[in-house]
Amino acid sequence: MAITATTGTTGTTGSTPTxxxxxxxxxxxxxxxxxxxxxxxxxxxxxNPTDSSQFMAQTAQFTSVEKITELASLTQKxxxxxxxxxxxxxVGKSVTYTDVNGASHTGTVTGCTIGSQVPNLTVDGTTVAxxxxxxxxxxxxxTTA
Numbered sequence: 001m002a003i004t005a006t007t008g009t010t011g012t013t014g015s016t017p018t019x020x021x022x023x024x025x026x027x028x029x030x031x032x033x034x035x036x037x038x039x040x041x042x043x044x045x046x047x048n049p050t051d052s053s054q055f056m057a058q059t060a061q062f063t064s065v066e067k068i069t070e071l072a073s074l075t076q077k078x079x080x081x082x083x084x085x086x087x088x089x090x091v092g093k094s095v096t097y098t099d100v101n102g103a104s105h106t107g108t109v110t111g112c113t114i115g116s117q118v119p120n121l122t123v124d125g126t127t128v129a130x131x132x133x134x135x136x137x138x139x140x141x142x143t144t145a
Contacts (some may be wrong), residue, residue, distance in 0.1 A: 033062050080117065087112040087119030087130045095121065096135040097128045104134070 037058065044050050096106045107124035121128045 030066065037062075083117075083130060084114045084119050087114065087121060090121060090130075090133070090136060094137045095123060095128075095133045097121075097123065097132045098134055099128075099132070 040050065090109045091112055092109065094106060094108050096104060098104055105123070105126075107126070109121045109123055110125075111122035113120045113122070113127070119130045121130060121133070
């Protein structure tokens with residue numbers, strides 16, 4: 001994403017930077033924040049410098065956002081690991097799942113393929129996403145019922 005700084009004028013304070021992005025994205029990443037911060041410092045009015053408390057508040061906000069992003073990433077990794085463990089624990093169990101047409105099927109899980117997001121189960125030769133499973137029973141309970 002390209003960020004360009006242009007100089008505009010406002011009232012009595014002189015020139016202030018105006019930023020525009022080359023895309024319609026509304027998210028800011030680390031590089032964008034740092035570019036904005038450097039531009040803010042570069043284009044500030046020397047006779048009226050930025051208040052240091054504002055600078056510290058911006059830095060604290062950036063740090064908070066960065067840590068929240070890291071926490072979200074770690075939470076996703078925990079969720080993925082939990083899904084993988086759940087999928088592998090279903091091997092040998094009887095599951096009921098809904099296919100893409102909305103029909104319900106029951107079969108025994110014979111394998112689990114761990115993908116990038118949601119594990120895929122092999123149910124009687126058919127690949128089924130873990131998220132499509134609607135019920136789980138032990139294979140022995142399913143055959144005696």
